């Protein structure tokens with residue numbers, strides 16, 4: 001592991017892989033520019049395609065010796081458009097379109113089909129159907145239940161693509177939380193060594209209990225559950241969902257159409273605060289740099305959005321289409337990293353630290369609290385933690401120590417389990433007893449790219465001390 005580049009930051013970046021972001025060359029650049037977690041969205045693509053990407057991720061992270069995590073994002077109970085001819089169907093304002101739900105057709109000539117067989121029984125005349133995270137609004141004009149065809153009128157111009165998301169705001173969909181497609185992918189993912197499952201459209205703790213059971217039954221005990229808050233029901237059951245999750249993603253794409261879009265910022269602030277208080281990593285996602293799909297520079301609004309997410313205490317910020325299929329994936333990650341770094345300069349570490357203390361609950365927390373305080377009052381840029389399973393590392397991340405947390409972990413399987421955690425870079429290191437030897441620690445830190453004369457705090461769960469490299 002080399003922590004000597006400009007883009008080593010505390011706020012983590014999750015980037016979605018896709019047709020653009022999948023080559024070895026780009027992966028290497030993206031990892032060096034601040035990507036910490038690669039997201040595979042299984043709403044798009046098959047096992048073979050994602051399998052190729054996992055191979056590349058593993059190869060590059062090994063080459064760079066970086067603890068890059070892999071996140072598998074499920075389909076969940078969602079609606080998507082089937083294949084569109086040429087992946088582009090031009091829709092104009094006031095166009096009349098037919099949506100087929102009982103049979104699959106190739107989308108063209110203002111006709112396309114969707115994955116939800118009950119669509120015609122669910123919608124009502126005058127209701128809104130949203131496509132592509134709300135970028136296209138369709139009003140229901142006629143319903144043919146027998147043939148499963150819903151006729152709609154378009155409110156605006158837009159290009160529809162294959163597998164774009166479809167939302168019916170307020171509707172209760174008759175879809176199971178865990179579908180066969182997701183189960184097959186998750187079983188495969190466990191074998192491939194994924195670190196996180198991002199659970200789409202979680203509605204209650206019951207969904208999460210089922211998912212945990214399914215993971216455990218398939219040897220996925222170590223896989224962390226990241227619940228995506230993107231359904232109205234998830235907002236209603238927020239506390240029980242956070243309680244039953246390892247981490248949370250605020251999936252603003254779907255959420256912004258499932259609830260009124262102007263309520264999203266309120267929930268963003270509330271959910272960051274809840275997750276910070278309960279010590280669960282939180283990810284803010286979707287449209288963070290949407291304009292960079294086509295432009296090399298962000299809008300002022302996007303810069304402000306990322307900055308405020310970071311300074312409000314999010315652990316990670318995410319790239320979706322910007323990295324998966326945009327024209328400027330590397331510029332996007334660099335832009336995001338620079339904004340995150342800027343927010344870190346102005347972050348109120350003291351305030352955050354004091355708030356976290358109110359919720360101390362683990363045996364590691366007392367030492368972590370003292371170490372984090374030392375990092376606040378000293379000029380130590382790094383905290384090197386020697387940990388069996390990483391509990392002490394978790395505790396320190398939670399206190400928002402104002403330092404990069406270098407986690408030396410004995411349990412190899414835990415090394416990539418901190419990708420979404422604020423401040424943490426972990427490395428497999430079985431000789432925890434080396435903590436006591438200044439000489440051995442110095443050598444280790446220099447190997448990790450830390451320069452001579454840098455002040456570093458060393459910690460185990462019992463004690464800590466200072467060292468100058």
Ligand SMILES: Nc1ncnc2c1ncn2[C@@H]1O[C@H](COP(=O)(O)OP(=O)(O)O)[C@@H](O)[C@H]1O
Nearest residue numbers: 016017018019041044045164165320321324325
């Ligand atoms: N594996 C993939 N294959 C093809 N396109 C992808 C893939 N992953 C993402 N994309 C593209 O990037 C866009 C944004 O990514 P993402 O947020 O993951 O998907 P969505 O918004 O459709 O849920 C997608 O709509 C799709 O056009």
Ligand SMILES: C=C(OP(=O)(O)O)C(=O)O
Nearest residue numbers: 230251252253254285286
């Ligand atoms: C991240 C999201 O989920 P997906 O891209 O899978 O729809 C979202 O809805 O914001």
Ligand SMILES: [K+]
Nearest residue numbers: 043073074075
């Ligand atoms: K998904």
Ligand SMILES: [Mg+2]
Nearest residue numbers: 230251253254
């Ligand atoms: Mg979504």
